[in-house]
Protein backbone atom coordinates (compact mmCIF):
# COMPACT_ATOMS: atom_id res chain seq x y z
CA UNK A 1 0.00 0.00 0.00
CA UNK A 2 2.90 2.42 0.84
CA UNK A 3 5.14 1.07 -1.91
CA UNK A 4 7.63 -0.41 0.64
CA UNK A 5 6.96 -4.00 -0.46
CA UNK A 6 9.85 -3.86 -2.91
CA UNK A 7 12.36 -3.43 0.01
CA UNK A 8 13.66 -6.25 2.17
CA UNK A 9 13.13 -6.14 5.95
CA UNK A 10 16.84 -5.48 6.49
CA UNK A 11 16.80 -2.47 4.15
CA UNK A 12 13.74 -1.04 5.89
CA UNK A 13 15.39 -1.49 9.29
CA UNK A 14 18.53 0.25 8.11
CA UNK A 15 16.46 3.05 6.54
CA UNK A 16 14.51 3.65 9.77
CA UNK A 17 17.76 3.68 11.73
CA UNK A 18 19.34 6.20 9.35
CA UNK A 19 16.30 8.46 9.68
CA UNK A 20 15.75 7.91 13.44
CA UNK A 21 19.27 8.61 14.72
CA UNK A 22 19.71 12.13 13.24
CA UNK A 23 16.13 13.04 14.20
CA UNK A 24 16.72 11.84 17.76
CA UNK A 25 19.97 13.84 17.97
CA UNK A 26 18.22 16.98 16.68
CA UNK A 27 15.42 16.43 19.19
CA UNK A 28 17.97 16.04 22.04
CA UNK A 29 19.74 19.27 21.12
CA UNK A 30 16.48 21.23 20.81
CA UNK A 31 15.22 19.76 24.10
CA UNK A 32 18.51 20.53 25.91
CA UNK A 33 18.56 24.10 24.65
CA UNK A 34 14.92 25.15 25.03
CA UNK A 35 12.84 22.66 27.04
CA UNK A 36 15.31 21.26 29.59
CA UNK A 37 14.77 22.19 33.30
CA UNK A 38 18.25 23.83 33.25
CA UNK A 39 17.56 25.82 30.06
CA UNK A 40 17.49 29.09 32.03
CA UNK A 41 21.00 28.61 33.49
CA UNK A 42 23.61 30.75 31.69
CA UNK A 43 26.56 29.21 29.86
CA UNK A 44 27.85 28.40 26.37
CA UNK A 45 25.12 27.03 24.10
CA UNK A 46 27.31 24.14 22.95
CA UNK A 47 27.92 22.96 26.53
CA UNK A 48 24.15 23.01 27.14
CA UNK A 49 23.38 21.24 23.86
CA UNK A 50 25.70 18.23 24.08
CA UNK A 51 28.12 16.32 26.32
CA UNK A 52 30.52 16.28 23.38
CA UNK A 53 31.60 19.83 24.33
CA UNK A 54 32.94 18.57 27.68
CA UNK A 55 34.44 15.49 26.04
CA UNK A 56 36.20 17.58 23.40
CA UNK A 57 37.88 19.76 26.05
CA UNK A 58 38.68 16.69 28.17
CA UNK A 59 40.37 14.72 25.40
CA UNK A 60 41.79 17.29 22.99
CA UNK A 61 44.60 19.62 24.05
CA UNK A 62 45.40 17.77 27.27
CA UNK A 63 42.25 17.35 29.38
CA UNK A 64 41.69 20.91 30.53
CA UNK A 65 37.94 21.30 30.78
CA UNK A 66 38.44 22.74 34.27
CA UNK A 67 40.22 25.76 32.69
CA UNK A 68 37.29 26.22 30.34
CA UNK A 69 34.87 26.06 33.29
CA UNK A 70 36.92 28.77 35.06
CA UNK A 71 36.61 30.99 31.97
CA UNK A 72 32.85 30.36 31.85
CA UNK A 73 32.49 31.66 35.42
CA UNK A 74 34.44 34.81 34.49
CA UNK A 75 32.04 35.40 31.59
CA UNK A 76 28.67 34.19 32.91
CA UNK A 77 28.89 34.58 36.71
CA UNK A 78 28.66 32.28 39.76
CA UNK A 79 26.39 29.64 38.20
CA UNK A 80 27.01 28.16 34.75
CA UNK A 81 25.67 25.18 32.84
CA UNK A 82 28.69 23.07 31.87
CA UNK A 83 26.97 19.97 30.42
CA UNK A 84 23.33 19.40 29.51
CA UNK A 85 22.54 18.09 33.03
CA UNK A 86 25.12 19.82 35.21
CA UNK A 87 25.91 23.25 36.60
CA UNK A 88 29.12 24.54 38.13
CA UNK A 89 29.07 26.96 41.08
CA UNK A 90 31.85 29.38 41.97
CA UNK A 91 30.56 31.23 45.05
CA UNK A 92 32.50 29.79 48.05
CA UNK A 93 29.44 30.23 50.28
CA UNK A 94 27.75 27.41 48.33
CA UNK A 95 30.53 24.95 49.21
CA UNK A 96 29.28 24.32 52.72
CA UNK A 97 25.74 23.71 51.39
CA UNK A 98 26.92 20.71 49.34
CA UNK A 99 30.11 19.31 50.87
CA UNK A 100 29.59 18.89 54.61
CA UNK A 101 29.36 16.10 57.16
CA UNK A 102 25.94 14.50 56.75
CA UNK A 103 25.34 16.02 53.30
CA UNK A 104 22.46 14.47 51.36
CA UNK A 105 24.10 15.21 47.99
CA UNK A 106 25.34 11.84 46.68
CA UNK A 107 28.20 11.58 44.18
CA UNK A 108 26.84 11.64 40.63
CA UNK A 109 27.10 8.80 38.09
CA UNK A 110 30.27 10.56 36.82
CA UNK A 111 32.11 8.48 39.45
CA UNK A 112 31.14 5.21 37.74
CA UNK A 113 33.66 6.00 35.00
CA UNK A 114 36.85 5.35 36.96
CA UNK A 115 36.92 1.55 36.62
CA UNK A 116 36.88 1.29 40.41
CA UNK A 117 33.20 0.66 41.17
CA UNK A 118 33.68 -1.08 44.52
CA UNK A 119 36.04 1.56 45.96
CA UNK A 120 35.01 3.91 48.76
CA UNK A 121 35.85 6.79 46.40
CA UNK A 122 33.41 5.68 43.68
CA UNK A 123 30.58 4.41 45.93
CA UNK A 124 27.50 6.54 45.36
CA UNK A 125 24.75 5.51 47.88
CA UNK A 126 25.26 7.12 51.31
CA UNK A 127 24.56 3.97 53.34
CA UNK A 128 27.02 1.82 51.44
CA UNK A 129 29.62 4.57 51.45
CA UNK A 130 29.31 4.91 55.25
CA UNK A 131 30.11 1.22 55.74
CA UNK A 132 33.11 1.23 53.37
CA UNK A 133 34.46 4.54 54.61
CA UNK A 134 34.22 3.52 58.27
CA UNK A 135 36.48 0.55 57.48
CA UNK A 136 39.10 2.94 56.02
CA UNK A 137 38.80 5.84 58.49
CA UNK A 138 40.77 4.35 61.42
CA UNK A 139 43.93 3.99 59.29
CA UNK A 140 44.00 7.63 58.36
CA UNK A 141 42.93 9.12 61.70
CA UNK A 142 45.37 11.60 63.18
CA UNK A 143 46.02 9.15 66.03
CA UNK A 144 47.01 6.40 63.60
CA UNK A 145 49.08 8.71 61.42
CA UNK A 146 51.01 9.82 64.54
CA UNK A 147 51.49 6.19 65.54
CA UNK A 148 52.91 5.38 62.11
CA UNK A 149 54.95 8.58 61.70
CA UNK A 150 58.11 6.47 61.58
CA UNK A 151 57.07 5.17 58.12
CA UNK A 152 57.02 8.76 56.81
CA UNK A 153 60.23 9.70 58.67
CA UNK A 154 61.92 6.69 57.08
CA UNK A 155 61.01 7.80 53.52
CA UNK A 156 62.05 11.41 54.22
CA UNK A 157 65.43 10.16 55.45
CA UNK A 158 65.79 8.02 52.36
CA UNK A 159 65.06 11.01 50.12
CA UNK A 160 67.70 13.06 51.96
CA UNK A 161 70.31 10.28 51.69
CA UNK A 162 69.64 10.08 47.96
CA UNK A 163 69.91 13.86 47.63
CA UNK A 164 73.18 13.90 49.59
CA UNK A 165 74.67 11.21 47.35
CA UNK A 166 73.59 12.99 44.16
CA UNK A 167 74.82 16.41 45.35
CA UNK A 168 78.19 14.97 46.42
CA UNK A 169 78.58 13.57 42.93
CA UNK A 170 77.69 16.99 41.51
CA UNK A 171 74.45 15.61 40.06
CA UNK A 172 70.95 17.03 40.14
CA UNK A 173 67.95 15.40 41.83
CA UNK A 174 64.57 15.13 40.10
CA UNK A 175 62.58 16.43 43.06
CA UNK A 176 59.14 16.00 41.46
CA UNK A 177 59.59 12.27 40.99
CA UNK A 178 61.34 11.97 44.36
CA UNK A 179 58.41 13.64 46.18
CA UNK A 180 55.90 11.46 44.36
CA UNK A 181 58.01 8.42 45.20
CA UNK A 182 57.84 9.35 48.92
CA UNK A 183 54.04 9.37 48.70
CA UNK A 184 53.78 5.99 46.93
CA UNK A 185 56.41 4.38 49.15
CA UNK A 186 54.51 5.54 52.25
CA UNK A 187 51.08 4.41 51.05
CA UNK A 188 52.26 1.00 49.78
CA UNK A 189 54.00 0.41 53.11
CA UNK A 190 50.78 1.44 54.93
CA UNK A 191 48.36 -0.32 52.61
CA UNK A 192 50.04 -3.56 51.60
CA UNK A 193 53.03 -3.86 53.97
CA UNK A 194 54.92 -4.09 50.67
CA UNK A 195 56.75 -0.82 50.07
CA UNK A 196 57.34 -0.30 46.33
CA UNK A 197 60.65 1.43 47.12
CA UNK A 198 60.39 3.81 44.19
CA UNK A 199 62.97 5.99 45.97
CA UNK A 200 65.42 3.12 45.53
CA UNK A 201 64.89 2.92 41.76
CA UNK A 202 67.15 4.69 39.32
CA UNK A 203 64.15 6.30 37.55
CA UNK A 204 62.37 7.12 40.88
CA UNK A 205 59.29 5.24 39.66
CA UNK A 206 58.86 7.12 36.37
CA UNK A 207 57.34 4.06 34.66
CA UNK A 208 54.85 3.58 37.53
CA UNK A 209 53.76 7.22 37.37
CA UNK A 210 53.41 7.05 33.59
CA UNK A 211 51.15 4.00 33.91
CA UNK A 212 48.92 5.88 36.37
CA UNK A 213 48.85 9.06 34.29
CA UNK A 214 48.43 7.51 30.84
CA UNK A 215 45.21 5.81 31.87
CA UNK A 216 43.65 9.24 32.61
CA UNK A 217 41.82 9.97 29.32
CA UNK A 218 39.98 6.59 29.51
CA UNK A 219 37.71 7.94 32.27
CA UNK A 220 36.66 10.86 30.04
CA UNK A 221 35.76 8.41 27.28
CA UNK A 222 33.71 6.37 29.76
CA UNK A 223 31.92 9.52 30.98
CA UNK A 224 30.82 10.22 27.41
CA UNK A 225 30.08 6.60 26.42
CA UNK A 226 29.27 4.67 29.65
CA UNK A 227 28.66 1.38 27.78
CA UNK A 228 32.24 1.41 26.52
CA UNK A 229 33.66 0.82 30.00
CA UNK A 230 32.27 -2.70 30.52
CA UNK A 231 33.29 -3.58 26.98
CA UNK A 232 36.82 -2.18 27.36
CA UNK A 233 37.45 -3.82 30.74
CA UNK A 234 36.80 -7.24 29.19
CA UNK A 235 39.25 -6.76 26.31
CA UNK A 236 42.40 -8.86 26.03
CA UNK A 237 45.42 -6.64 26.66
CA UNK A 238 46.78 -6.89 23.10
CA UNK A 239 43.44 -5.75 21.65
CA UNK A 240 43.24 -2.84 24.13
CA UNK A 241 46.82 -1.81 23.29
CA UNK A 242 45.99 -1.80 19.59
CA UNK A 243 42.80 0.21 20.12
CA UNK A 244 43.57 2.70 22.88
CA UNK A 245 46.61 3.41 25.04
CA UNK A 246 44.55 4.93 27.91
CA UNK A 247 42.37 1.80 28.06
CA UNK A 248 45.47 -0.43 27.88
CA UNK A 249 47.05 1.48 30.79
CA UNK A 250 43.80 1.26 32.78
CA UNK A 251 43.80 -2.52 32.35
CA UNK A 252 47.47 -2.63 33.35
CA UNK A 253 46.86 -0.70 36.58
CA UNK A 254 43.74 -2.76 37.40
CA UNK A 255 45.76 -5.95 36.88
CA UNK A 256 48.56 -4.61 39.03
CA UNK A 257 46.06 -3.87 41.83
CA UNK A 258 44.43 -7.29 41.58
CA UNK A 259 47.84 -8.99 41.90
CA UNK A 260 48.72 -6.76 44.86
CA UNK A 261 45.47 -7.63 46.72
CA UNK A 262 45.87 -11.31 45.87
CA UNK A 263 49.35 -11.37 47.40
CA UNK A 264 48.02 -9.81 50.64
CA UNK A 265 45.26 -12.46 50.74
CA UNK A 266 47.70 -15.30 49.96
CA UNK A 267 49.99 -14.15 52.76
CA UNK A 268 47.03 -14.13 55.17
CA UNK A 269 45.77 -17.55 54.03
CA UNK A 270 49.18 -19.13 54.39
CA UNK A 271 49.72 -17.53 57.82
CA UNK A 272 52.80 -15.68 56.59
CA UNK A 273 51.62 -12.44 58.18
CA UNK A 274 53.56 -11.70 61.34
CA UNK A 275 51.36 -11.16 64.42
CA UNK A 276 53.74 -8.64 65.89
CA UNK A 277 53.74 -6.23 62.95
CA UNK A 278 51.07 -3.54 62.52
CA UNK A 279 48.45 -5.08 60.16
CA UNK A 280 48.36 -3.38 56.76
CA UNK A 281 45.19 -1.61 55.56
CA UNK A 282 44.37 -4.33 53.05
CA UNK A 283 44.95 -7.10 55.60
CA UNK A 284 42.43 -5.38 57.83
CA UNK A 285 39.94 -4.83 55.00
CA UNK A 286 40.07 -8.59 54.34
CA UNK A 287 39.17 -9.33 57.93
CA UNK A 288 35.64 -8.95 59.44
CA UNK A 289 36.96 -8.21 62.94
CA UNK A 290 36.12 -4.83 64.49
CA UNK A 291 34.02 -3.71 61.52
CA UNK A 292 30.52 -2.27 61.18
CA UNK A 293 28.00 -5.14 61.53
CA UNK A 294 26.92 -4.58 57.92
CA UNK A 295 30.49 -4.88 56.62
CA UNK A 296 30.89 -7.68 54.08
CA UNK A 297 34.49 -8.85 53.53
CA UNK A 298 35.28 -8.03 49.89
CA UNK A 299 36.59 -10.49 47.35
CA UNK A 300 40.01 -9.85 45.83
CA UNK A 301 38.25 -8.73 42.66
CA UNK A 302 36.29 -6.09 44.59
CA UNK A 303 39.22 -5.04 46.73
CA UNK A 304 41.38 -4.32 43.67
CA UNK A 305 39.10 -1.28 43.08
CA UNK A 306 39.99 0.09 46.53
CA UNK A 307 43.70 -0.42 45.76
CA UNK A 308 43.24 1.29 42.38
CA UNK A 309 41.59 4.36 43.89
CA UNK A 310 44.05 4.65 46.79
CA UNK A 311 47.14 4.34 44.58
CA UNK A 312 45.73 6.86 42.10
CA UNK A 313 44.67 9.23 44.91
CA UNK A 314 48.11 9.16 46.49
CA UNK A 315 50.24 9.13 43.33
CA UNK A 316 50.46 12.75 42.24
CA UNK A 317 48.40 14.85 44.65
CA UNK A 318 50.80 14.99 47.61
CA UNK A 319 53.90 14.93 45.39
CA UNK A 320 52.66 17.85 43.29
CA UNK A 321 51.77 19.92 46.37
CA UNK A 322 55.32 19.40 47.72
CA UNK A 323 56.84 20.17 44.32
CA UNK A 324 54.89 23.42 43.90
CA UNK A 325 55.79 24.49 47.45
CA UNK A 326 59.47 23.61 46.92
CA UNK A 327 59.71 25.15 43.44
CA UNK A 328 58.38 28.53 44.52
CA UNK A 329 60.45 28.48 47.72
CA UNK A 330 63.71 27.77 45.89
CA UNK A 331 62.87 30.31 43.15
CA UNK A 332 62.16 33.10 45.60
CA UNK A 333 65.12 34.16 47.83
CA UNK A 334 62.95 36.02 50.37
CA UNK A 335 60.62 33.07 50.90
CA UNK A 336 63.55 30.67 51.09
CA UNK A 337 65.30 32.84 53.67
CA UNK A 338 62.16 33.04 55.89
CA UNK A 339 61.73 29.27 55.79
CA UNK A 340 65.43 28.57 56.32
CA UNK A 341 65.52 30.84 59.37
CA UNK A 342 62.39 29.34 60.93
CA UNK A 343 63.66 25.78 60.51
CA UNK A 344 67.13 26.62 61.87
CA UNK A 345 65.77 28.43 64.91
CA UNK A 346 63.50 25.54 65.82
CA UNK A 347 65.83 22.69 64.90
CA UNK A 348 69.40 23.85 65.58
CA UNK A 349 70.91 20.48 64.68
CA UNK A 350 70.51 19.99 60.92
CA UNK A 351 70.86 16.20 61.24
CA UNK A 352 68.20 15.70 63.92
CA UNK A 353 64.83 14.08 63.20
CA UNK A 354 62.14 16.72 62.70
CA UNK A 355 58.94 15.58 64.44
CA UNK A 356 55.59 16.11 62.69
CA UNK A 357 53.92 17.70 65.73
CA UNK A 358 56.79 20.20 66.21
CA UNK A 359 56.82 21.02 62.49
CA UNK A 360 53.08 21.68 62.46
CA UNK A 361 53.64 24.52 64.97
CA UNK A 362 55.87 26.43 62.52
CA UNK A 363 53.79 29.23 61.05
CA UNK A 364 55.94 29.95 57.99
CA UNK A 365 56.31 26.29 56.95
CA UNK A 366 52.53 25.94 57.39
CA UNK A 367 51.99 28.94 55.12
CA UNK A 368 54.36 27.49 52.48
CA UNK A 369 52.48 24.17 52.57
CA UNK A 370 49.09 25.87 52.28
CA UNK A 371 50.26 27.86 49.26
CA UNK A 372 51.61 24.61 47.77
CA UNK A 373 48.20 23.01 48.23
CA UNK A 374 46.37 26.09 46.94
CA UNK A 375 48.41 26.26 43.74
CA UNK A 376 48.63 22.52 43.03
CA UNK A 377 44.81 22.11 43.27
CA UNK A 378 44.86 18.33 43.96
CA UNK A 379 41.63 17.70 42.08
CA UNK A 380 41.21 20.70 39.77
CA UNK A 381 37.83 19.87 38.25
CA UNK A 382 34.41 20.06 39.85
CA UNK A 383 33.28 17.28 42.23
CA UNK A 384 29.84 16.45 40.81
CA UNK A 385 26.97 15.81 43.23
CA UNK A 386 23.33 15.00 42.58
CA UNK A 387 20.84 17.53 43.99
CA UNK A 388 18.54 15.72 46.47
CA UNK A 389 14.77 16.21 46.71
CA UNK A 390 13.12 18.74 46.67
CA UNK A 391 15.82 20.61 44.71
CA UNK A 392 17.95 23.57 45.82
CA UNK A 393 18.48 27.26 45.08
CA UNK A 394 21.98 28.63 44.46
CA UNK A 395 22.58 32.33 43.83
CA UNK A 396 18.87 32.78 43.12
CA UNK A 397 18.63 29.93 40.58
CA UNK A 398 16.56 26.84 41.39
CA UNK A 399 18.13 23.49 40.43
CA UNK A 400 15.60 20.64 40.46
CA UNK A 401 16.37 17.37 42.26
CA UNK A 402 18.25 14.77 40.19
CA UNK A 403 20.42 17.28 38.30
CA UNK A 404 24.09 17.73 39.07
CA UNK A 405 26.00 20.54 40.77
CA UNK A 406 29.74 20.77 41.35
CA UNK A 407 32.47 23.10 42.58
CA UNK A 408 36.18 23.18 41.76
CA UNK A 409 39.36 23.98 43.66
CA UNK A 410 40.77 25.57 40.46
CA UNK A 411 38.01 28.17 40.56
CA UNK A 412 37.87 28.71 44.34
CA UNK A 413 41.64 28.85 44.88
CA UNK A 414 41.90 31.70 42.38
CA UNK A 415 38.97 33.76 43.62
CA UNK A 416 40.57 37.23 43.95
CA UNK A 417 38.23 38.27 46.79
CA UNK A 418 40.01 35.68 48.90
CA UNK A 419 43.35 35.38 47.13
CA UNK A 420 44.45 38.69 45.54
CA UNK A 421 47.05 38.07 42.79
CA UNK A 422 46.02 34.42 42.81
CA UNK A 423 48.81 33.31 40.45
CA UNK A 424 51.48 34.56 42.89
CA UNK A 425 52.89 32.12 45.43
CA UNK A 426 52.62 34.22 48.56
CA UNK A 427 52.87 32.45 51.94
CA UNK A 428 52.40 35.78 53.75
CA UNK A 429 48.66 35.69 52.92
CA UNK A 430 48.30 32.92 55.53
CA UNK A 431 50.31 34.48 58.36
CA UNK A 432 47.62 36.50 60.14
CA UNK A 433 45.44 33.96 62.04
CA UNK A 434 42.14 35.85 61.54
CA UNK A 435 42.79 36.38 57.82
CA UNK A 436 43.88 32.74 57.47
CA UNK A 437 40.53 31.61 58.93
CA UNK A 438 38.72 33.83 56.39
CA UNK A 439 40.74 32.32 53.50
CA UNK A 440 39.93 28.79 54.68
CA UNK A 441 36.38 29.34 53.38
CA UNK A 442 37.67 29.22 49.79
CA UNK A 443 40.53 26.76 50.49
CA UNK A 444 39.31 23.28 49.53
CA UNK A 445 42.25 21.11 48.37
CA UNK A 446 40.87 18.07 50.20
CA UNK A 447 37.20 19.00 49.73
CA UNK A 448 35.10 18.86 52.92
CA UNK A 449 32.56 16.74 54.76
CA UNK A 450 31.63 13.08 54.58
CA UNK A 451 33.18 12.63 51.12
CA UNK A 452 36.25 14.78 51.83
CA UNK A 453 39.71 13.22 51.47
CA UNK A 454 40.25 10.31 53.84
CA UNK A 455 44.03 10.60 53.33
CA UNK A 456 44.31 14.24 54.44
CA UNK A 457 46.05 13.63 57.82
CA UNK A 458 48.61 11.36 56.14
CA UNK A 459 49.17 13.84 53.30
CA UNK A 460 49.82 16.66 55.82
CA UNK A 461 52.26 14.44 57.75
CA UNK A 462 54.15 13.65 54.53
CA UNK A 463 54.31 17.30 53.50
CA UNK A 464 55.49 18.65 56.87
CA UNK A 465 58.07 15.94 57.49
CA UNK A 466 59.44 15.74 53.92
CA UNK A 467 59.63 19.47 53.18
CA UNK A 468 60.82 20.37 56.69
CA UNK A 469 63.54 17.72 56.72
CA UNK A 470 64.67 18.40 53.14
CA UNK A 471 65.04 22.17 53.58
CA UNK A 472 66.68 21.83 57.02
CA UNK A 473 69.28 19.45 55.54
CA UNK A 474 69.80 21.31 52.28
CA UNK A 475 69.36 25.04 52.90
CA UNK A 476 71.29 26.05 49.77
CA UNK A 477 69.67 24.11 46.95
CA UNK A 478 69.30 25.72 43.55
CA UNK A 479 66.65 24.72 41.03
CA UNK A 480 65.92 24.92 37.31
CA UNK A 481 63.43 27.40 35.87
CA UNK A 482 60.11 25.95 34.72
CA UNK A 483 57.77 27.41 32.12
CA UNK A 484 54.07 28.17 32.62
CA UNK A 485 53.29 25.03 30.58
CA UNK A 486 55.61 22.89 32.77
CA UNK A 487 53.69 24.10 35.82
CA UNK A 488 50.27 23.60 34.24
CA UNK A 489 47.96 20.63 34.85
CA UNK A 490 45.99 18.12 32.88
CA UNK A 491 42.82 16.91 34.57
CA UNK A 492 42.62 13.14 34.94
CA UNK A 493 40.49 13.78 38.02
CA UNK A 494 43.69 14.29 40.04
CA UNK A 495 45.94 16.97 38.55
CA UNK A 496 49.02 15.82 36.63
CA UNK A 497 51.81 17.87 35.12
CA UNK A 498 51.74 17.24 31.36
CA UNK A 499 53.70 14.20 30.18
CA UNK A 500 56.93 15.41 28.62
CA UNK A 501 56.97 18.65 30.67
CA UNK A 502 60.27 19.63 32.27
CA UNK A 503 60.31 18.56 35.93
CA UNK A 504 61.70 20.41 38.94
CA UNK A 505 65.34 19.47 39.55
CA UNK A 506 67.69 20.70 42.23
CA UNK A 507 71.42 20.76 42.91
CA UNK A 508 73.31 21.90 45.96
CA UNK A 509 76.69 23.61 45.68
CA UNK A 510 77.38 23.05 49.39
CA UNK A 511 76.14 20.20 51.55
Ligand code: HEM
Nearest residue numbers: 120121313314317318378379383445446447453454455459
Ligand atom coordinates in the same frame (compact mmCIF):
# COMPACT_ATOMS: atom_id res chain seq x y z
C1 HEM B 1 47.73 16.62 48.84
C2 HEM B 1 47.21 15.41 48.75
C3 HEM B 1 45.76 15.09 48.46
C4 HEM B 1 44.77 15.89 47.94
C5 HEM B 1 44.87 17.34 47.52
C6 HEM B 1 43.56 15.08 47.90
C7 HEM B 1 42.32 15.54 47.48
C8 HEM B 1 41.15 14.81 47.56
C9 HEM B 1 39.84 15.32 47.23
C10 HEM B 1 39.55 16.73 46.72
C11 HEM B 1 38.95 14.33 47.45
C12 HEM B 1 37.43 14.40 47.25
C13 HEM B 1 37.08 13.79 45.91
C14 HEM B 1 35.62 13.86 45.56
O1 HEM B 1 34.82 14.40 46.29
O2 HEM B 1 35.29 13.34 44.51
C15 HEM B 1 39.68 13.18 47.91
C16 HEM B 1 39.10 11.97 48.23
C17 HEM B 1 39.83 10.85 48.57
N1 HEM B 1 41.19 10.79 48.80
FE1 HEM B 1 42.50 12.31 48.68
N2 HEM B 1 43.86 13.82 48.36
C18 HEM B 1 45.19 13.79 48.72
C19 HEM B 1 45.88 12.73 49.25
C20 HEM B 1 45.35 11.48 49.47
C21 HEM B 1 46.09 10.37 49.98
C22 HEM B 1 47.56 10.37 50.41
C23 HEM B 1 45.24 9.33 50.01
C24 HEM B 1 45.63 7.95 50.47
C25 HEM B 1 44.96 7.10 50.97
C26 HEM B 1 43.93 9.78 49.54
C27 HEM B 1 42.77 9.01 49.42
C28 HEM B 1 41.52 9.50 49.11
C29 HEM B 1 40.30 8.67 49.08
C30 HEM B 1 40.22 7.17 49.34
C31 HEM B 1 39.25 9.53 48.75
C32 HEM B 1 37.76 9.16 48.61
C33 HEM B 1 37.06 9.48 49.92
C34 HEM B 1 35.56 9.16 49.90
O3 HEM B 1 34.91 9.26 48.86
O4 HEM B 1 35.06 8.83 50.98
N3 HEM B 1 44.05 11.10 49.21
N4 HEM B 1 41.02 13.49 47.98
